[in-house]
Amino acid sequence: MQDTEPHIATAASGARPPDRAALIADWLRLEQADGVGCRSAHLLLSVFGSPGAVLRAGQAALAAHVSSSQAQALCAPPTPAFHVLVQTTLDWLARPGHHLITFHDPDYPAALAEIPDPPLLLYISGRRELLARPLVAVVGSRNASVQGKLDAESFSAALSAAGLCVVSGLALGIDTAAHEGALRGAGSTIAVVGTGLDRVYPARNRALAHRIAAHGCLVSEYALGTPPLAANFPRRNRVISGLAAGVLVVEAAAQSGSLITAQMAAEQGREVFALPGSIHSALAKGCHRLIRDGAQLVETVEEVLEAMQVSPLAAPVAARAGDAGADAGDEDALLLALGVEPVALDDLLARLGGDAGDLGGRLLGLELAGLVAQLPGGRVQRIWR
DSSP: OOOOOOOOOOGGGOSOOTTHHHHHHHHHHHHHSTTOOHHHHHHHHHHHSSHHHHHHSOHHHHHTTSOHHHHHHHHSOOOHHHHHHHHHHHHHHTSTTEEEEETTSTTSOHHHHTSSSOOSEEEEEEOGGGGGSOEEEEEOOSSOOHHHHHHHHHHHHHHHHTTOEEEEOOOTTHHHHHHHHHTTSTTOEEEEOSSOTTSOSSGGGHHHHHHHHHHSEEEESSOTTOOOOTTHHHHHHHHHHHHOSEEEEOOOOTTOTHHHHHHHHHHTTOEEEEOOOOTTOGGGHHHHHHHHTTOEEOSBHHHHHHHTTOOGGGOSSOOBTTOOOTTSOTTOHHHHHHOSSOEEHHHHHHHHOSOHHHHHHHHHHHHHTTSEEEETTTEEEEOOO
16 A cells, blocks of 8 residues: 655645655655666555655565665665755755656656656656646657758647647757747647756757746756766657657658657557658658558648547648748749759759859749758758748
């Protein structure tokens, strides 16, 4: 039988219960114990009921369920550094908009609780109520193409306008575009990060992280002060997929970390969607592999909304991968000559004939209109909106 525990209050909920600091310390000791991962911690919680009961059980009782080294770590006295962590956490929680949800809290996300190793703690900065909304993840390559970022932004804006909250990982590339698009709609966005919430990684997304904290929600399972360790990001991905009912992969190379998120989503019973791309594009190979393995090929946001059983009526403009904007002018010979793949300027000039200076001026006009992107190596690519 589980011990009854008070809900961990936040700064907005008024006075702290007298034992709040002790309760937080118990959860942190369980979460921080050397060698005790999520699965072992959940096993002990299922046996003893609460972190406090686990910590009071004694080494012999604990060793009946976990290894002797894990039992010893749980019975070790707290270090001075741990006491600092507890106080740091309490100070952080005292600030507006900061929250800590434990696995036993009633508003712990139900979908996330169903995965095999849900986090014991969720640190939250921003609108915690977004965790209770219908969620869809949008992920993809960090080294995304211009077209991929536009697709991620437009799909996310339409999904958010339809009332879905878009989850992503705050990485550069597709994640950034997904957050930017989702912030434009009523559904907003959740960024799941691989550091403590007192840090922003990558640093280039600092301004975006502040906007998400103000209008959306930042989430981490990692204690304050946790740096951007490489091992944390694949584990972060299981939280992205665990929160969401579906995962849309916009661009992914053959070895992309986004494929890890998609695989976890499939194992967790979530819908997996993938945007197709050119057979010549390295950034499409991961999506094509997902489609071969059973992911749903999608070309329009309506297809995602239908699978998610969400009405598209709230979306003012439906995103469509590969559709030209109304002002693109398919009759324009230059846009037609550009095709869909990046092309070298010399090759484009050979297709069209004419003067190189005239071609440069026409390309500049299309670039200013957002219809053409200049790429490294003297190449250009048409942008489909």
